[in-house]
Amino acid sequence: MRKIFLYECKRLLWNKFFAGLVLVLLFYGWQVLRRVTILGVSHTAPFSPWSFGDFLSRMLPLLWIGALFFLTFFTSEKARRAAVLTDAAPLPPRRYALARCAAALTVTALLALACISEAACFYGIYFGWYGWSGLVFPTLVTLVPPLVFALGSGWLLGMLRPWLLYVWMLVSPVCLALPLPESLGLWNGRLFAQYPLTLGTLDPAFTLPAAVLFVQFVLLASGVVLLAVRPEGQRQH
Numbered sequence: 001m002r003k004i005f006l007y008e009c010k011r012l013l014w015n016k017f018f019a020g021l022v023l024v025l026l027f028y029g030w031q032v033l034r035r036v037t038i039l040g041v042s043h044t045a046p047f048s049p050w051s052f053g054d055f056l057s058r059m060l061p062l063l064w065i066g067a068l069f070f071l072t073f074f075t076s077e078k079a080r081r082a083a084v085l086t087d088a089a090p091l092p093p094r095r096y097a098l099a100r101c102a103a104a105l106t107v108t109a110l111l112a113l114a115c116i117s118e119a120a121c122f123y124g125i126y127f128g129w130y131g132w133s134g135l136v137f138p139t140l141v142t143l144v145p146p147l148v149f150a151l152g153s154g155w156l157l158g159m160l161r162p163w164l165l166y167v168w169m170l171v172s173p174v175c176l177a178l179p180l181p182e183s184l185g186l187w188n189g190r191l192f193a194q195y196p197l198t199l200g201t202l203d204p205a206f207t208l209p210a211a212v213l214f215v216q217f218v219l220l221a222s223g224v225v226l227l228a229v230r231p232e233g234q235r236q237h
Contacts, residue, residue: 004099005103008103009107012073012103012104012107021111024062026114026118028062029118029119033118037119037122041196042193043196043197043202043203044204047129048203049135049137050192050196050206053142053191053192053206054189054192054193055119056139057186057187057192060143060146060172060189063147064146064172065169066108067108067111067147068150068151071154072162074104097155101155104151105148108151112143120132134206141186144220145217145220146187146219148220148223148227149219149222149223151223152223152224152229153222155226155227155229156229172187176189182211183209183212185212186212186216
């Protein structure tokens, strides 16, 4: 299983799409950092958890698309035909699928790490600020649940109909433009711009409403469960 995982990681990393996506992410991220984040959101410092969370929420649609595109390497018609051979291999099909999902998750995490590293360089260059311990929680709560859910739901949709993955890629960008309720405010980033203003202090400590944390937990749990699901039709190869 380890060899399969490493092989799939290498296959995802050494392709033009990954390199192109990294370049697009870094270019867009630098524009956001220099034009938006540097001003701070809701009267907070540019390196506050609120401003950093706003940056991450703006990067999320591209990360969502990237995560789903990685799955197309495993759910395309060509990959489905190859599944006839892999299902006959000594390794159980479920473990083979798990190795592929783990590879997609790992490469998606590398994309997110590229964005975070860029922000770290920005904060260091412009402000000489390196207090990253306070930004760990905003990073985990903003990126991990939706990206795990993207992979879980995308894996299931791609196994059912490969073209559904391309439709599903539009969900996060569309959410960015919608007036979502506060409980879904991390999906369009408005929570980072609006919620601090309701706390009654300048540059308040980073806290999130219980409803937001519950939604993020449900997304994370749903993504994990969906990653373990293998459509009935896929068991019959």
